[in-house]
Amino acid sequence: MTEPSPVSLLRPVRSGNAFEETVERLLQAIKLGVVAHGAKMPPERELAAQLGISRVTLREAIRALQESGYLDVRRGRYGGAFVVYRPPDPRHGDLRRAVNEMGPSELDDALTFRMAVECGAAQVLADRDLTPAQSATLRRRLADVNDAGPSDYRRLDTAFHLCIAELTGSPLLAAACADARLRVTDLLNAIPILSFNIQHSAAQHAAIVDAILDGDPALARQAVAEHLEGTAALLRGFLA
């Protein structure tokens, strides 16, 4: 018998500091467009409860984001924390810089993880009988991306991808896919949105939806794999 591998199940229990974690989370929610530009974040008390932290800690995080110009906080009734941030148009060199800010191993980790969980989610969903409402939601998200203007494209693309995981009804899986997406957000945001790429993606998105609605797990998995492989190859190409 061989050593059964010292499985790194003894990985960190807590990711780190609650404050920093919270800032990161909120920032990602903003960058991913979970809360759109101009929209209001949930009230502090509610948000603190959702994030499982105290209001004090949440407020520190919000203040940090306010001071960095991501949020505009207004008090009084109908007040709240409003998203002010707009993703800047990527400029030449941004992508290379973004890719290299992340180490090669970290990039590889993120891309591999994303490939696995998103393919897994698509496969699982294709294996289910979707209710008409679920099918409609999926088609709706697809249409949303296709109708999106440049400023909304990333946000709706994200919503489409996460929608697949969420429709499986598994919070764990949805969280994993959200996490996977998080880890590449900054990179995706640094890729210029070219109409050629959008059309290519649109075709792939359609293929994914078709495979899922047809109940073909193998095809769904393959469609997602091909879709993600494009991005992955592009990013890996920028590694110094």
Next chain:
Amino acid sequence: MTEPSPVSLLRPVRSGNAFEETVERLLQAIKLGVVAHGAKMPPERELAAQLGISRVTLREAIRALQESGYLDVRRGRYGGAFVVYRPPDPRHGDLRRAVNEMGPSELDDALTFRMAVECGAAQVLADRDLTPAQSATLRRRLADVNDAGPSDYRRLDTAFHLCIAELTGSPLLAAACADARLRVTDLLNAIPILSFNIQHSAAQHAAIVDAILDGDPALARQAVAEHLEGTAALLRGFLA
């Protein structure tokens, strides 16, 4: 444009209490056999560092496990925390009880998550060119399970499954698979180990390994799906 879904990206930042989380982790490491019966856990200082918590908190967790009879702690040089726990042989009714202790939605979540990440991992791995060493490791783990006695079966089965994720080289993916496995450990431990099931599993394990080594992602994905579907169906059948 539809609401882009209030993606629950605003899920809890911290899983809860550091102490409880740590107890849970160590317990799973013991139940999963990451640290075998009679073996020593890493020294407190080292373990605390790995888990990213303070020694104080770790010690509280260790004491809890000691008082529950899972660990035997000895001081002095060559001392340490030794695993004393042995999984009890499952008795009739244990499985039904275990399944119903977990809510139906939680069970479904865990099974769906596991299906997605393990299929994803196998697919990713099959898409890679494995080094001879990696192929050997995979074959080794397969052989280990096949040679296992009843008392070691679960542990080596776990090692085999996790090995696939770990060979992808993605810590995130490995962690996700470990997490997925954790959530069904208690259930698996309540299933009697029957020679019929073992033989069935052995054939499926072999199919998985073959598909991976052949570099056939579609087949690998399908083989894992079939393997897990068996367990999933069995467990779902016990839902009250």
Next chain:
DNA sequence: CTCCATTGGTCTGATTCCAGACTTTTAGAA
């Protein structure tokens, strides 16, 4: 037998994080 490296056991002060009560501001409703 003595020494000593390694490991668990204990203590202390600082920091983070929390729960909850209370205050202030604000925009709309009455």
Next chain:
DNA sequence: TTCTAAAAGTCTGGAATCAGACCAATGGAG
């Protein structure tokens, strides 16, 4: 104009957690 509800802002005391220094036991090496 006044009142009110909903929101952010403030304060306090306590619990959880940490970092690090120090103590105590133990078993092998010399």
